[in-house]
Amino acid sequence: MATATVTRPSLHIAPRLRRAGLGIWVVLVYAFLLAPVVVVVLASLSTTSYLTVPPEGITLRWFFEVLEDPGYVDAILFSLVLALIATAGSLLLGTAAAYALLRRAVPGGEAISALLMAPLVFPGVVVGVALLQFYSLIGLSATFAGLAFAHMVITIPYVVRAILASLAGTDSNLEDAACVLGANRLVAFAKVTLPLIRPGVVAGGLFSFIVSFDNVPVSIFLLGVRQTTLPVKIFTAIEYGVDPTIAAVSTMLIIVTGLFLIVAERWIGFHRFI
Amino acid sequence: MTRLLGHLRRTGLGLLSPSLLLLLLVFLIPVAIMVPLSFRPYLPGQGIGEGWTLANYTKLFTDAYYYEIVGRTIFLGLAVTLLTLVIGYPLAYFLARSRSRWRHWLTILVVFPLLLNLVVRTFGWMTLLANRGVINLALQDLGWIEQPIRLMFNFTGLLIGLTHIFLPFMVLVLIGVIQNIDRDLEDAAKVLGANWGTTFLKVTLPLSLPGIVSGSILVFVLSISALVTPRLLGGPTYKVMSTLIYDQFLQLLDWPAGSAMALMLTLIVLVLVFLSGVIARRFGMQGSVAQG
Numbered sequence: 139m140a141t142a143t144v145t146r147p148s149l150h151i152a153p154r155l156r157r158a159g160l161g162i163w164v165v166l167v168y169a170f171l172l173a174p175v176v177v178v179v180l181a182s183l184s185t186t187s188y189l190t191v192p193p194e195g196i197t198l199r200w201f202f203e204v205l206e207d208p209g210y211v212d213a214i215l216f217s218l219v220l221a222l223i224a225t226a227g228s229l230l231l232g233t234a235a236a237y238a239l240l241r242r243a244v245p246g247g248e249a250i251s252a253l254l255m256a257p258l259v260f261p262g263v264v265v266g267v268a269l270l271q272f273y274s275l276i277g278l279s280a281t282f283a284g285l286a287f288a289h290m291v292i293t294i295p296y297v298v299r300a301i302l303a304s305l306a307g308t309d310s311n312l313e314d315a316a317c318v319l320g321a322n323r324l325v326a327f328a329k330v331t332l333p334l335i336r337p338g339v340v341a342g343g344l345f346s347f348i349v350s351f352d353n354v355p356v357s358i359f360l361l362g363v364r365q366t367t368l369p370v371k372i373f374t375a376i377e378y379g380v381d382p383t384i385a386a387v388s389t390m391l392i393i394v395t396g397l398f399l400i401v402a403e404r405w406i407g408f409h410r411f412i
Numbered sequence: 413m414t415r416l417l418g419h420l421r422r423t424g425l426g427l428l429s430p431s432l433l434l435l436l437l438v439f440l441i442p443v444a445i446m447v448p449l450s451f452r453p454y455l456p457g458q459g460i461g462e463g464w465t466l467a468n469y470t471k472l473f474t475d476a477y478y479y480e481i482v483g484r485t486i487f488l489g490l491a492v493t494l495l496t497l498v499i500g501y502p503l504a505y506f507l508a509r510s511r512s513r514w515r516h517w518l519t520i521l522v523v524f525p526l527l528l529n530l531v532v533r534t535f536g537w538m539t540l541l542a543n544r545g546v547i548n549l550a551l552q553d554l555g556w557i558e559q560p561i562r563l564m565f566n567f568t569g570l571l572i573g574l575t576h577i578f579l580p581f582m583v584l585v586l587i588g589v590i591q592n593i594d595r596d597l598e599d600a601a602k603v604l605g606a607n608w609g610t611t612f613l614k615v616t617l618p619l620s621l622p623g624i625v626s627g628s629i630l631v632f633v634l635s636i637s638a639l640v641t642p643r644l645l646g647g648p649t650y651k652v653m654s655t656l657i658y659d660q661f662l663q664l665l666d667w668p669a670g671s672a673m674a675l676m677l678t679l680i681v682l683v684l685v686f687l688s689g690v691i692a693r694r695f696g697m698q699g700s701v702a703q704g
Contacts, residue, residue: 167503171525174536191546235431242424259685261637263654264674267661272442287438352529355639369531388532395528409516
């Protein structure tokens, strides 16, 4: 009868095994999530002119090639300017919209907020082709303004969502008190409410900047012949063939994104806004 | 005039009008304009013809080339959804129940790939999956295979790439619901004699169902809409709906057919998002798909 007692799992071992199993699973999933990131970083360091992982030798040559390539530098600057303008626009419009939705009796408020959020789930490629047609009808084809407006549309939901989350936790009486004490509405908002919702503004701005900077499906249909954003440049470069400069510029994006996220988490507790 | 201004201020429409104007001009009208275009005939070499036709829609269901792509897109979306759910649930459970002080940073580590440029992540998968990529070379070095296995430009490549891209979305939605499940309910089930498996199947899983549904709809909707990953991992030949739309607009210049397909994709997405909203309201959940 010894076998019966042996095969019966002990009450103390089973939970421990389960925890270990869950732990292993978690580690494997993180490995899956981070594998492509690690591979790109490794590939960018190889001395070979083709991609090899693990790298053969270590060099920073490809990073210098990226920084000396006017094509890449122009694309980086173009993307930065576009993302800054789009973010400034959507912060302005999105904050006003979120404020109105929460603090005013907006008729059809639910429908309006659904509309503001719609670009979040709307296929980017559809927005891209729709604007390609529309801009060619109204003469905005391949213009920077057209591209910037498109980026505001796709970034505004992130701002509205972050500001709504922040604003919901503030007391509207504070602003009214400031008004009673003689401040006008704008001053009361700027001096009382804005400091309170600062984390939401920062989170919305960061999301907006990243979404604009990363976008391909909308940008690719709207760019002019001589214009390119960084991700579109990498995207088209890959279609022509992969090389270590692509890995190097990708690694730069990985490092910047990582730093961005660490700073954002320390600064405003970014995980609360995800 | 002052009455109008007063009205705009009270109702908040004054503050909302800039955003609404932007969305109207740069989103709603452009999408609406695709509707008439999708009923136009396309004449090869000449462009968009006169008159009206249903052909752009009927061929989505009758032309084998098109319905294969539509079917493939939907099947791929379902497979990605299922895979992210199976892979992501245990991780979400771990993160939701962890009391570790590293928890926030571990969550941030799930968000990191999400914020990392999509082209970069896909490029990483190309480096791993190519015929002379990391995986194939490693397997050959180990002597497990002689010829490289095709992991790219086919269903496998798209499945792996898209699962990776959308896993964080699923995990974040699931963390949200699992966190809100009262631990006492699980403990009560155990006190009443249920073992771990029964507790999970009868308590935890049913209570996380709203999150499973809205996470699944979100991942499905995003998978069938994705352009960059299918384009790079599928190459120019292995197509899904979004990459076909891309080709029709930029290469074949058949805008009417491209519009019909784009509207079809939009219709599927909108119906599912609407359903997700209904389900979210029914279960009194805060975060529906539309709210992210």
